[in-house]
Amino acid sequence: MLFFRSEEHIDRWCRTWKVARGGTLSLDQGWRLALAWYGPDRRDAAWRRKNVAEVEALFADIGLTSGFWSLRLPESS
């Protein structure tokens, strides 16, 4: 996850490196994600990684709802 000056710079970097445009977060969204992800104390015996449902809820809470943020395999047709 990289930090760019602006949308224009993300677009140009993706074109230059032939990387598909991915997901973009504002700095505020990134900070909220960091607080939720890394706030719980990993030195606590009760700490565990978030499960898929918890991560989905977190993504939804900060407005990350497109397919890019999905954690489930697409259903085969």
Next chain:
Amino acid sequence: MNQTTEDFDFQVRKAVYDVAMQRGYPPTLAETSSLLHVTPQEVGRAFQRLAAGRVLVLQPENGEVLMASPFSAVPTPFLVQLDAYSCYGNCIWDALGVLAMLKKDGRIATSCPDCGTALEVRVANGSVQAKQGLIHFAIPALHWWDDVVFT
């Protein structure tokens, strides 16, 4: 060893994060074994189990910790500066994560990957501030762990 594997892995996880949070980068196998008074081989096996559980990312050549997220064992383009020390996050999310985990104010120094312009992010009084900038995730969330170092 008179404790369960789960208990031991917790002791190792706690030791890794105790050290990383205190100094900004994770301990080596030797340091962790010394702290816990066990052999490096026992710690190495715990590191492997924690990596399998996606708690740590190891250096493939020697089994040492590469990432105890958000902390990096090696320099990265995401320098985090605190009053007590400076350290490296694995990515911009993790650089923010260092400040979130430590619950400290600080400064992140990085640069735009497109043009190289120096960029700064500050966290002060629990709020994030920057003159400009956007976070870009190139890899869809479902595939973050396919190659987490690249992600």
